[in-house]
Amino acid sequence: MIFDGVREKTLVLVKPDAIQRGLIGEIVARFERKGLKLVGIKMMNLNDEVLKEHYAHLADKPFFASLKNFMKSSPVIAMCWEGLEVVSAVRLLCGITKARAAEAGSIRGDFAMSVSCNVVHASDTVDNAKREVARFFTEDELQDYRKSEYEHVYAEDER
Ligand code: DAT
Ligand code: MG
Numbered sequence: 001m002i003f004d005g006v007r008e009k010t011l012v013l014v015k016p017d018a019i020q021r022g023l024i025g026e027i028v029a030r031f032e033r034k035g036l037k038l039v040g041i042k043m044m045n046l047n048d049e050v051l052k053e054h055y056a057h058l059a060d061k062p063f064f065a066s067l068k069n070f071m072k073s074s075p076v077i078a079m080c081w082e083g084l085e086v087v088s089a090v091r092l093l094c095g096i097t098k099a100r101a102a103e104a105g106s107i108r109g110d111f112a113m114s115v116s117c118n119v120v121h122a123s124d125t126v127d128n129a130k131r132e133v134a135r136f137f138t139e140d141e142l143q144d145y146r147k148s149e150y151e152h153v154y155a156e157d158e159r
Helices: 016-020 024-034 048-054 064-071 086-094 107-111 126-136
Strands: 008-014 037-044 076-083 120-122
Touching: 008 024, 008 086, 008 126, 016 024, 016 064, 016 076, 024 037, 024 076, 024 086, 024 107, 048 064, 048 126, 076 086, 076 126, 086 107, 086 120
Parallel strands: none
Antiparallel strands: 008 076, 008 120, 037 076
8 A cells, every 4th residue: 555654643732822823724734834734723611621631741830720820711723644664754743842942944043033922732652642632633633645745745665
């Protein structure tokens, strides 16, 4: 089967600060122009239950309550992107957590100044990406389709 090598998936959230600042299109465009395939997208409200799971690694931090409040302050856009080694590729596109120190050209580097209001979430490892995609999307909400652009985005041996 063609394109079987490019099935890694990752979760991206467009955070409330980006929703309020009208950056949804800018952020989606970054992933599109990179050559990634969008396989799931929806607008949703997050609750304490999902945020406790999603940010479990930060549960004992002093900023945990404000992080949850921030993530509940408006709907977010959840997206699932697919591609070859897409988890690490998307982390690079997003830039480091502290946005004002993030590399120019990255999403956080170009659009944000804050540590907490840093416009996007992206899965950090392949294992976490699997868990996070399953946390935010049902199987039915993930699309399986052929993107003809892949013939030009990837070399034959990468597809
Ligand atoms: P990342 O989002 O880059 O994967 P993370 O998983 O360490 O970073 O933290 C998740 C989010 O929590 C991060 O995007 C913003 C918030 N956060 C992290 N460290 C923080 C801090 N020191 N003060 C306030 N918010 C913080
Ligand atoms: Mg993280």
